Amino acid sequence: MELRRIEESIFKVLMVLSLMIVVGSLLAVIGVILWKGLPVLNIDMLTKTAQGGYYLGKGGGILNAIIGSLYLAIGGTALAFLLSIGVAFYLQKEYSGGTRLSSITRLSLDILWGTPSIVYGAFGFTVLMYFHMRASLLAGIIVLALLELPIMTRTMEEVIKTVPQELKEVSYSLGATRLETTLRVVAKQALPGLMTGVLIAFGRGIGDAASILFTAGYTDRIPTSLFDATASLPLAIFFQLGTPLPQVQQKAYASAVILLLIILAISITTRLLSRKYTKYIIK
Amino acid sequence: MSETHIQIENVNAYYGRTHSLKNISVQIPKKQITAIIGPSGCGKSTLLKCMNRLIDLTDGVTYSGKILIDNEDIFDRKTDIVDIRKKMGLLAQRPIPLPMSIYENIAYGPKIHGLKKKPDLDAIVEKYLKLVGLWEEVKDRLNSPASQLSLGQQQRLCLARGLAVEPEIILCDEPTSALDPVSSQYIEQQLLKLKNDYTIVIVTHNIHQAMRLADYVIHLYLGEVVEHGLSNDVFENPKEERTRAYINGTFSTELKIDSESDLKGQLCPFNFVYAKQALHNLEDGKILKLIVDDPIAVTEVPRGMEADGHKVLIVKQINKTDWEIVIQK
Numbered sequence: 001m002e003l004r005r006i007e008e009s010i011f012k013v014l015m016v017l018s019l020m021i022v023v024g025s026l027l028a029v030i031g032v033i034l035w036k037g038l039p040v041l042n043i044d045m046l047t048k049t050a051q052g053g054y055y056l057g058k059g060g061g062i063l064n065a066i067i068g069s070l071y072l073a074i075g076g077t078a079l080a081f082l083l084s085i086g087v088a089f090y091l092q093k094e095y096s097g098g099t100r101l102s103s104i105t106r107l108s109l110d111i112l113w114g115t116p117s118i119v120y121g122a123f124g125f126t127v128l129m130y131f132h133m134r135a136s137l138l139a140g141i142i143v144l145a146l147l148e149l150p151i152m153t154r155t156m157e158e159v160i161k162t163v164p165q166e167l168k169e170v171s172y173s174l175g176a177t178r179l180e181t182t183l184r185v186v187a188k189q190a191l192p193g194l195m196t197g198v199l200i201a202f203g204r205g206i207g208d209a210a211s212i213l214f215t216a217g218y219t220d221r222i223p224t225s226l227f228d229a230t231a232s233l234p235l236a237i238f239f240q241l242g243t244p245l246p247q248v249q250q251k252a253y254a255s256a257v258i259l260l261l262i263i264l265a266i267s268i269t270t271r272l273l274s275r276k277y278t279k280y281i282i283k
Numbered sequence: 284m285s286e287t288h289i290q291i292e293n294v295n296a297y298y299g300r301t302h303s304l305k306n307i308s309v310q311i312p313k314k315q316i317t318a319i320i321g322p323s324g325c326g327k328s329t330l331l332k333c334m335n336r337l338i339d340l341t342d343g344v345t346y347s348g349k350i351l352i353d354n355e356d357i358f359d360r361k362t363d364i365v366d367i368r369k370k371m372g373l374l375a376q377r378p379i380p381l382p383m384s385i386y387e388n389i390a391y392g393p394k395i396h397g398l399k400k401k402p403d404l405d406a407i408v409e410k411y412l413k414l415v416g417l418w419e420e421v422k423d424r425l426n427s428p429a430s431q432l433s434l435g436q437q438q439r440l441c442l443a444r445g446l447a448v449e450p451e452i453i454l455c456d457e458p459t460s461a462l463d464p465v466s467s468q469y470i471e472q473q474l475l476k477l478k479n480d481y482t483i484v485i486v487t488h489n490i491h492q493a494m495r496l497a498d499y500v501i502h503l504y505l506g507e508v509v510e511h512g513l514s515n516d517v518f519e520n521p522k523e524e525r526t527r528a529y530i531n532g533t534f535s536t537e538l539k540i541d542s543e544s545d546l547k548g549q550l551c552p553f554n555f556v557y558a559k560q561a562l563h564n565l566e567d568g569k570i571l572k573l574i575v576d577d578p579i580a581v582t583e584v585p586r587g588m589e590a591d592g593h594k595v596l597i598v599k600q601i602n603k604t605d606w607e608i609v610i611q612k
Binding site for chain 2: 093094164165166167168169170171172173174175176177180184185188189279280281282283
């Protein structure tokens with residue numbers, strides 16, 4: 001009896017320890033970024049584009065990268081969503097019937113998920129070269145969508161899979177078609193989970209540097225059309241840190257703070273939104 | 284017997300290679316309550332699911348035969364299954380509200396069938412919530428999630444939702460098994476009231492419930508119809524020994540048990556082997572009682588025993604995990 005109690009407490013301590021490491025690392029990362037970034041962060045950083053010498057600029061701010069990143073990530077997430085929602089539903093048993101096509105799709109998605117983003121960048125670059133095009137917002141959006149696609153699809157697929165069979169039976173028994181059942185019942189029940197899927201993919205999209213390095217390019221201006229090159233926050237951090245100038249290097253941390261804040265804001269909004277729908281869910 | 288509403292002819296169903304409905308032919312009378320009784324795993328729910336073809340959603344099921352509703356064969360591939368299902372409300376084992384508000388739960392059916400105008404929908408919602416006696420309880424919170432209602436209220440909501448598509452038939456699959464006694468009684472009263480306008484088919488393993496509600500009874504056992512007929516005839520004077528045993532078994536153990544074997548904790552196929560050994564030691568005609576807690580055994584042991592030529596008299600659940608199987612050698 002005594003031994004079992006000790007076992008219990010050992011495992012409890014282990015769990016708390018792991019928990020502390022997880023939360024601790026997050027706090028450490030945020031702490032360092034804030035410590036180095038906050039002193040440099042000023043209103044100019046948020047409201048002005050890069051100025052003064054080359055596109056990194058000792059003066060001005062990184063508005064070009066903020067707007068660029070938002071364009072890229074929102075565009076990429078929206079495009080990926082349009083594709084993955086269909087695929088996620090199709091992968092369900094009642095649509096694809098568990099065919100070989102669906103298992104091949106699933107396998108491809110898993111491999112794509114594990115593919116390093118620089119490979120996406122290289123692929124995107126090759127395609128651009130083939131069509132004699134320059135790096136552009138559009139190309140960046142497309143490559144980011146490809147990058148986000150596997151994450152979003154697989155998350156959504158798993159969420160949709162958890163919708164209870166009985167719920168669908170209820171809808172069918174009321175004379176609903178498959179489409180009505182999917183859109184009005186299954187999607188509704190899965191909504192908070194689907195939103196989480198979108199959020200995770202957005203997070204990966206906005207934070208990725210390698211895939212857009214060759215495809216979206218970098219510039220000190222805010223893009224005015226889909227065919228303009230565009231700056232982005234991860235690349236801003238990358239280039240700023242890479243300069244020999246200490247003032248510019250410092251700015252990298254301020255850029256990181258902004259990136260963190262954007263992700264935090266999106267995260268909280270999604271959570272608040274999904275809480276509104278969670279209460280309707282049938283457990 | 285009054286006019287037939289659902290005519291079931293030679294229906295067979297297979298789950299993979301398991302023959303779970305064997306040549307079922309019965310008629311279900313119009314505007315009466317028909318109870319399908321029998322132990323778990325006897326095919327009751329499968330038969331019910333055939334009637335609205337929800338069985339299509341289950342993997343690896345094949346079926347044949349005919350089910351005629353208003354002279355239309357619902358097994359015919361040409362029949363529009365959406366229309367058929369609209370004719371039938373379903374009340375499931377546990378209440379399953381849709382993931383939306385109370386109002387939207389009722390309005391869902393009418394909406395998908397083309398009713399758009401808000402005043403019409405309001406009227407329908409009010410009408411059917413009143414019909415199931417839920418209106419007074421929920422009229423001030425129609426927009427709150429249906430999941431916040433109590434289980435009993437949810438089941439009444441589900442009934443109202445089914446009725447709102449104006450079906451002719453109500454199919455109930457053990458509709459009170461998840462409910463407390465008061466809510467169960469309420470649902471039963473609703474069903475008795477509704478039989479004036481609807482044909483009701485109720486699957487139940489609660490004999491008392493069947494007696495209270497049914498006008499007509501079908502006793503299924505291991506996928507076969509053992510007996511069917513008017514409720515009074517079947518319950519008071521069953522023609523078949525197995526029906527008598529099933530009905531009696533649920534009330535009292537009038538049977539003389541010659542030997543008992545506790546096979547709890549034994550998994551299939553060991554419980555089957557032990558059961559055979561225990562039976563081997565008995566003389567012909569003697570009765571053996573088995574207690575099992577392996578869900579597979581509940582269907583497989585009786586099946587195997589029947590195949591060996593023994594007579595299975597009772598299969599019933601005695602508590603949450605345990606089952607009693609009574610076999611005559």
